[in-house]
Amino acid sequence: MNSAATTLFDAAELKTRFAGKAELLRRIIKIFDEQTPQLLGRLRHAVRRGDAAAVEWTAHTLKGSLGQLGAHTTAELAAQLEQAARTSAPGRSEVLLKDLEAQAAQLQRMLKDLANSPDL
Amino acid sequence: MKVLIADDELVSRTLLESYLQYWGYVPVSVGHGKDALELLKEPDAPAIAILDWMMPYMSGPEVCQAVQKLQKPIPPYLLLVTSKADKRDIVRGLQAGAQDYVTKPYDVNELQARVDVGRRMVHLQQLLAQRITELEDATRQIRQLRGLLPICCRCKKVRADDGYWSEVETYITGHTDAKFSHSFCPDCYKIALAEFSLKERGAAA
Numbered sequence: 604m605n606s607a608a609t610t611l612f613d614a615a616e617l618k619t620r621f622a623g624k625a626e627l628l629r630r631i632i633k634i635f636d637e638q639t640p641q642l643l644g645r646l647r648h649a650v651r652r653g654d655a656a657a658v659e660w661t662a663h664t665l666k667g668s669l670g671q672l673g674a675h676t677t678a679e680l681a682a683q684l685e686q687a688a689r690t691s692a693p694g695r696s697e698v699l700l701k702d703l704e705a706q707a708a709q710l711q712r713m714l715k716d717l718a719n720s721p722d723l
Numbered sequence: 724m725k726v727l728i729a730d731d732e733l734v735s736r737t738l739l740e741s742y743l744q745y746w747g748y749v750p751v752s753v754g755h756g757k758d759a760l761e762l763l764k765e766p767d768a769p770a771i772a773i774l775d776w777m778m779p780y781m782s783g784p785e786v787c788q789a790v791q792k793l794q795k796p797i798p799p800y801l802l803l804v805t806s807k808a809d810k811r812d813i814v815r816g817l818q819a820g821a822q823d824y825v826t827k828p829y830d831v832n833e834l835q836a837r838v839d840v841g842r843r844m845v846h847l848q849q850l851l852a853q854r855i856t857e858l859e860d861a862t863r864q865i866r867q868l869r870g871l872l873p874i875c876c877r878c879k880k881v882r883a884d885d886g887y888w889s890e891v892e893t894y895i896t897g898h899t900d901a902k903f904s905h906s907f908c909p910d911c912y913k914i915a916l917a918e919f920s921l922k923e924r925g926a927a928a
Contacts, residue, residue, distance in 0.1 A: 620831070627741050634733045663777055667806060668734035670828035 612674040625723045632718040650696050658688035677706045725769035728752045729759035756781025770845040771800045784819035791820040797848050800841035
């Protein structure tokens, strides 16, 4: 695991938080895995259309799920995107979305690995 | 106890459902504010509702305002979910009619404590409503006994609200929790004894 990846989410913290509730954590990861590409798709579409309200709304929703999984760095990116939509900064939205997509994809892989790991 | 969850984001919603089940509550979930309000209008509505701030169709604070207008005898305990501890949001939420708030991401212990406070509040309100009903019943009975009651000056029967004449004890038994045990007062005891002696003598003659 490289240093950038380790800052994306704290696996140890997640394991402690879900101690004795491994099945719930697996369920949550599965839902996150299904929901995130849909939200990112909607976000991409809204950024392209310049629909600030939809960007704000979808980024907010994504921020919620990221926060629950302890992915605070990526949640902060989503918060910045939400803020950029609110302050009508489309150029910034495009850049933030790219970062968000890259981080979310990495997160999804990491969370999947965690869900499949026998020591969870 | 049923707890309504209104959130369009599935990770948060599933987490909340699971926690509530662990703590012995019965979660009922909806994906937006309008459905939340419809559920809260029903007679057997959940006593506690956890409402996300940002939801499609109707936001959490809008649901709180609409619930206040319903003027239910026992209003639901409303908890608003904010994504951050923004003081302005909290004030706005409480002004809209929420009783309390929780922040996302959930701090499980805090969440449980706040939902439990809600359960205690609902329980207290139910007890209070029950006592009020009992008091209203008692007041109604007292009021029934305070009116003008026509009584026959000879046989002492009273005319009840339905127009029928009945014994005083029948009337009072029907209108209060009082019960009668029959006996003789000292004056009537003397009369009854005299009547009994007369009868005995008549029988012997």
